[in-house]
Amino acid sequence: MIAPNEEQKMRIALAFLTVLALSPAAHSAPIDALTKAETKTYEAWGKLGLTERLVTFVTAPSTGYGIYQEKQSSIFKPGEKVITYVEPIGFGWKELPHDMYELNFVSDLKIKAANGEVMLDQKAFSTNVLQSHNANMEFSMDFTLTLTGAPAGKYTLTYTIHDMSSGQTSTFDQEFTIAAN
Numbered sequence: 001m002i003a004p005n006e007e008q009k010m011r012i013a014l015a016f017l018t019v020l021a022l023s024p025a026a027h028s029a030p031i032d033a034l035t036k037a038e039t040k041t042y043e044a045w046g047k048l049g050l051t052e053r054l055v056t057f058v059t060a061p062s063t064g065y066g067i068y069q070e071k072q073s074s075i076f077k078p079g080e081k082v083i084t085y086v087e088p089i090g091f092g093w094k095e096l097p098h099d100m101y102e103l104n105f106v107s108d109l110k111i112k113a114a115n116g117e118v119m120l121d122q123k124a125f126s127t128n129v130l131q132s133h134n135a136n137m138e139f140s141m142d143f144t145l146t147l148t149g150a151p152a153g154k155y156t157l158t159y160t161i162h163d164m165s166s167g168q169t170s171t172f173d174q175e176f177t178i179a180a181n
Contacts, residue, residue: 041137042135045089045090045137048089048090049090049168049170050088050089050090050091050161050163050166050168050169050170051088051089051090051170052086052087052088052089052161052170052172053087053088053089054085054086054087055084055085055086055087055172055174056068056070056071056084056085057070057071057073057074057082057083057084057085057174057176058070058071058083058084058085058142059071059083060083061083061142061144062085062140062142064140065087065138065139065140066087066138066140068085068140070085071083074174074175074176074177075176075177075178075179076147076176076177076178076179077178077179078150078152078178078179078180078181079146079147079148081144081145081146082144082145082146082147082157082176083142083143083144083145084142084143084144084157084159084174085140085141085142086140086141086142086143086159086161087138087139087140088105088139088140088141088161088163088170089137090168091103091105091139091163091165091166091168092163092165092166092167092168093135093136093165094164094165096131099133100131100132100133101131101132101133101134101135101136102129102130102131102132102165103128103129103130103131103132103136103139103165104127104128104129104163104164104165105126105127105128105129105141105161105162105163105164106124106126106127106161106162106164107124107125107126107127107128107141107143107159107160107161107162108121108122108123108124108125108159108160108162109121109122109125109126109143109145109157109158109159109160110122110157110158110160111145111155111156111157111158112155112156112158113153113154113155114153114154114155114156119150119155125143125159126141126143128141143159145157147178150178151178152177152178152179152180152181153177153178154175154176154177155175155176155177155178156173156174156175156176157173157174157175157176158171158172158173159171159172159173159174
């Protein structure tokens, strides 16, 4: 191995010092850019209004945001659970003490038969609350129904989500079929 001469040692030392001097600036520039982009995202979010990015039937309860197995049809066997996965967007946050935020949703459910007859109309069918140190934008919820004894036929689910933090409401429908035995 050849030992570096004095000029090479000096170049190595200067390169090392340059890296050390640039590291905080090089590190903070991307973070500053990300913070600015997040601020613009929150501004756009505030103008959006409560709605759903995704609504789909799933084969089992989800295990987190974006972690689900989509059901490939809207036909259910008698007694099979009807599980809906929902990703709401445009919701608000309630500020809590100690730099905490709360998401709070209360959802109503209405089930109608194909002839328009209301089979079920249940207020506050589901409640979903999350408290976090962040104003989370990634949030999902599952609605699970067990329709034991419901006759075969076509039905419409109507979910109404009440965002208790912002006072907004959103409603969506899902059509499904219970197959004959």
